[in-house]
Amino acid sequence: MISFKNLSAGYGPCDVLQNQSAETKSGELIALIGPNGCGKSTLLKTLCGIIVPSSGQVSVGDKSLSEINLKTRAKHIAYLAQSREAMPSMSVEDVVRLGRAPYRGGLGKISTDGESAIASALSRTQSDIFKSRRFDSLSGGEQARVLVARALAVEAPILLADEPIAALDPFYQLSMMQILKAEAASGKTVITALHDLSLAAQFADRIWMMHKGKIIADGTPPGVLTAENLKTVFGIKLPKGGFKSLELAD
Amino acid sequence: MKLALLILGTITVLLISLFFGAADLSVSQTLSALFGQGREIDITIVQELRLPRALLGAVIGAGLGASGAALQGYTRNPLAAPGILGFTACAALGAVTALYFGFNQLVPLAALIGTALGALLILKIAGPRKGASTLILAGVGVGALATALTGLIMNFAPNPWALSEIVYWLMGSLKNAEMGGLMVCAPLTALGLALLLFVGPDLRTLSLGEETATSLGVSLGKVRILLIAGTALCVGSGVAIAGAIGFIGLFVPHIVRLIFGPDPMKLIPLSALGGAGFLVFADIITRALTGPGTQLYLGILTSLIGVPFFLYLAVKETRT
Numbered sequence: 001m002i003s004f005k006n007l008s009a010g011y012g013p014c015d016v017l018q019n020q021s022a023e024t025k026s027g028e029l030i031a032l033i034g035p036n037g038c039g040k041s042t043l044l045k046t047l048c049g050i051i052v053p054s055s056g057q058v059s060v061g062d063k064s065l066s067e068i069n070l071k072t073r074a075k076h077i078a079y080l081a082q083s084r085e086a087m088p089s090m091s092v093e094d095v096v097r098l099g100r101a102p103y104r105g106g107l108g109k110i111s112t113d114g115e116s117a118i119a120s121a122l123s124r125t126q127s128d129i130f131k132s133r134r135f136d137s138l139s140g141g142e143q144a145r146v147l148v149a150r151a152l153a154v155e156a157p158i159l160l161a162d163e164p165i166a167a168l169d170p171f172y173q174l175s176m177m178q179i180l181k182a183e184a185a186s187g188k189t190v191i192t193a194l195h196d197l198s199l200a201a202q203f204a205d206r207i208w209m210m211h212k213g214k215i216i217a218d219g220t221p222p223g224v225l226t227a228e229n230l231k232t233v234f235g236i237k238l239p240k241g242g243f244k245s246l247e248l249a250d
Numbered sequence: 251m252k253l254a255l256l257i258l259g260t261i262t263v264l265l266i267s268l269f270f271g272a273a274d275l276s277v278s279q280t281l282s283a284l285f286g287q288g289r290e291i292d293i294t295i296v297q298e299l300r301l302p303r304a305l306l307g308a309v310i311g312a313g314l315g316a317s318g319a320a321l322q323g324y325t326r327n328p329l330a331a332p333g334i335l336g337f338t339a340c341a342a343l344g345a346v347t348a349l350y351f352g353f354n355q356l357v358p359l360a361a362l363i364g365t366a367l368g369a370l371l372i373l374k375i376a377g378p379r380k381g382a383s384t385l386i387l388a389g390v391g392v393g394a395l396a397t398a399l400t401g402l403i404m405n406f407a408p409n410p411w412a413l414s415e416i417v418y419w420l421m422g423s424l425k426n427a428e429m430g431g432l433m434v435c436a437p438l439t440a441l442g443l444a445l446l447l448f449v450g451p452d453l454r455t456l457s458l459g460e461e462t463a464t465s466l467g468v469s470l471g472k473v474r475i476l477l478i479a480g481t482a483l484c485v486g487s488g489v490a491i492a493g494a495i496g497f498i499g500l501f502v503p504h505i506v507r508l509i510f511g512p513d514p515m516k517l518i519p520l521s522a523l524g525g526a527g528f529l530v531f532a533d534i535i536t537r538a539l540t541g542p543g544t545q546l547y548l549g550i551l552t553s554l555i556g557v558p559f560f561l562y563l564a565v566k567e568t569r570t
Contacts, residue, residue, distance in 0.1 A: 048465045074467030081465075087326075087457035089512045101455045102467040150458070154466070 001026050001189040002047060002077070002158050007056035009046040015054055016042040018213040024191070026157065029184035031200035031221075032193040034210030035234060040193040041082060043210070044160045047191070048079040060158070074102035078154035080161040082193075084143050088136035092146050095135050096121055099153030121152035125179060141172035148179060159183055161192040165199070174248050177203045201225055201243035209233055252509055256520065260308070260527035267304040267530050268296060270537045303427035306435060307533045308526035310424075310492055311502075313439040313484030315525020316518050318499025319506070320446045323453035323514025324477055325382045328563060331500035332485045334386060335478070336393025338496065340368025341489035342420060343396040343403075349416050350403050357419070358434055358490035365486025368392050369478050376474065381460055385474060422493035422549025424533050431491040442483030443522060449476040450515035457514070495549045497556020498525050504563070 003023040010016035058065040122128040207224040209217040227238040282288040283296035317332040344364020375388035407413035
């Protein structure tokens with residue numbers, strides 16, 4: 001669905017991401033792992049057009065991203081930023097409503113389809129129970145859910161999420177991963193940057209392991225999370241008995 | 251209900267302002283004169299002096315209020331105001347240059363040219379792909395340069411009369427308001443307001459941060475150009491006719507936000523309405539406090555109200 005070829009990108013004159021290529025399929029949950037500063041956020045931002053690549057190209061279907069106008073691009077690729085920024089006094093529903101911005105008409109009117117997308121996003125993230133509350137009155141975990149709902153409300157076939165579970169407790173981490181998994185299962189391409197290797201192993205269909213601006217391993221969780229890769233990239237040992245799965249209590 | 255009160259309040263203030271002035275006219279004389287009845291002199295006073303003054307105050311106040319709301323929405327900073335982008339200072343530099351050379355008739359045109367040059371310079375420095383903080387820094391820098399050059403011109407004023415002209419002009423006033431000024435100011439402000447209203451939905455999306463807004467199809471470059479052009483038109487045309495009137499763009503959006511909530515899309519038109527009402531109200535006070543031989547300038551009054559409010563906000567912001 002989304003692919004990139006010989007992609008280099010960064011901030012200013014230095015390229016963080018160096019000459020990388022990969023292709024994805026619909027229905028895949030791809031976990032992007034790697035140490036801080038390895039280029040995960042840079043890759044996600046370049047894929048959705050926030051950063052303009054210094055060379056190479058990103059393609060959505062058979063079209064180059066640079067040939068697609070901003071609004072159309074926004075309808076194809078939803079992006080969930082690492083920062084949890086929103087207007088503090090805005091209601092939860094209004095924050096989620098912003099996900100329909102790419103479809104907005106001249107007077108900011110939202111269509112019936114748009115309203116049902118908003119309702120569905122609120123319900124899938126279980127944010128509908130506090131949809132009338134102010135954003136700043138929510139806990140960190142609840143705010144994260146609302147921002148995921150905002151990204152889901154775009155109803156884009158591609159979802160890029162930058163560390164959506166950072167700073168969340170285990171319950172919300174698991175719930176969030178289940179939401180992302182369900183999105184992929186519904187036929188979307190989901191790429192998410194993660195620091196939790198256990199959750200990556202448990203939920204991802206495919207892992208891209210990044211090191212110093214390059215994807216050094218691309219494959220299934222067992223194929224990528226090998227003792228050698230973990231030592232090279234993170235400087236850690238493979239846990240005895242492998243990575244353990246977590247389950248929500250009944 | 252709240253909106254109806256705001257509209258009603260603004261219209262009431264506009265009507266009340268027609269009853270204030272140096273000439274002693276009764277309520278019935280004023281109303282008759284407004285509709286072209288009564289003595290010739292009364293009709294002239296009401297239709298050619300008081301009415302343009304009230305309308306000009308409303309137009310300038312609307313432009314300043316809307317600009318402040320748009321800039322606060324864009325920078326996501328409650329301390330942002332039209333003055334921060336340096337447009338007031340650039341317009342003042344243009345006007346002061348005209349006054350220095352004795353071209354008093356060309357003051358509005360010179361102020362508009364000053365604003366346009368300032369806007370182009372800020373756009374050049376802030377560039378199409380830079381963030382809100384770069385825009386503010388560019389605005390503060392350009393404004394400081396314009397203020398310094400204004401000081402230089404005053405330093406070399408050819409005579410005390412020219413200097414006093416400049417100083418009084420910088421204090422801001424609607425006392426010289428007439429229909430001609432309104433005809434220049436109103437269309438330019440209307441165009442500026444239209445640009446700011448157009449950018450409102452994007453400002454709402456920008457509340458999620460610049461990166462997320464970009465991913466939602468907002469063109470930051472387009473927003474910046476519309477915002478600068480809209481603010482420059484509103485502020486530049488106001489300063490061109492009435493001189494420097496500060497702080498309306500800072501505190502009117504705040505008060506409106508407290509009543510109507512934070513959505514920049516709604517805040518821009520509502521602050522325009524609030525700004526119109528407030529500026530006309532402030533002008534009524536200057537006229538009420540002005541006695542024979544003394545003149546209270548509008549810009550001084552709005553600053554005297556605005557500065558304590560600014561300090562209050564600054565302290566509140568640093569405590570939260």
